[in-house]
Amino acid sequence: MLSQVQCVPSSLCCSFLSQLVFTRLLSENSRPQPSNGASRDTEVFFHGPVHLCTAGVRAAFVLSTQFSQSGQPKDYALPNASWSQGMLNLYNEFVEKSKDGTWKRIPSYRHSSDSRGKESYFLQFLEGEKMSKDTRLFLRSLDEEGLGFEYVMFLNPSEKRMVTVYQPGPYLEGHPGFAHGGSTAAIIDSTIGGCAIFVAGRVMTANLSIDFKNPIPLGSVVLVDGKVNRMEGRKVFLSCQVWSADGQTLHAEATALFIQLDSLSRR
């Protein structure tokens, strides 16, 4: 279990992370298992001898959650059954806007090693770090669709702007019925982190300041709208707003400073 979160790219929300891990530990025991009896946890598969007899079924289940039918790594930034109509509508709106090249959908994989190739922003970010196939990127750490962070990012390169269409799931609960502020911080950090990576390559969050204006109902759809304001040497200054899908409610506003790293290995 620990290996799944040990290389989480953000120390921003330690308490949130602990809660998420705790939730996962709890849920492994209390959640109904898939009908084929397979565990959702690769570590259970590797460490639990009692499970060896169903190894094939388990492996198939685990692989099916991580790879598409073509055998390619699964791109999670595509519609799935958990997406509400509101999420689909916004997604389609931005797909439409992407047709003339103004916006670009950013694919999203579970493991950093799946991000190799042309769209390799995570490798820029994580280069030099050893990540095993069992590790998972924080925002894609849950197996079941719709329980945690459901999101798709669209980049507007000329505006140095990233918009994330985001639907927080029930495992992100803070106050009953609402998203935990740490989860909101994480999606903001990742959205503007994407902007910062786009303009500066490998970066780290040095400062993130958030005004939480209105709680985000779980299962609702919001737009996380972040952009680069300016760059001064290695310092990238960004801002971000989180709006309800109808544009009527401002949920959060943030400013941030990211620092460009010359090389992670130098550190």
Ligand SMILES: CCCCCCCC/C=C\CCCCCCCC(=O)SCCNC(=O)CCNC(=O)[C@H](O)C(C)(C)COP(=O)(O)OP(=O)(O)OC[C@H]1O[C@@H](n2cnc3c(N)ncnc32)[C@H](O)[C@@H]1OP(=O)(O)O
């Ligand atoms: C087609 C391509 C598309 C691309 C799209 C991509 C989409 C991608 C999608 C998804 C992306 C996901 C992205 C995830 C992002 C997550 C990021 C995180 O959460 S990172 C974890 C949390 N952060 C840490 O753990 C940092 C810990 N801190 C440090 O490591 C250092 O303090 C660091 C690197 C921040 C700075 O250290 P130093 O030694 O390199 O630099 P020094 O000299 O201290 O600072 C440089 C300048 O910055 C100022 N500075 C530093 N920290 C500051 C602060 N907190 N406030 C104000 N100024 C600060 C300093 O005063 C200095 O300024 P002067 O150059 O003198 O003017």
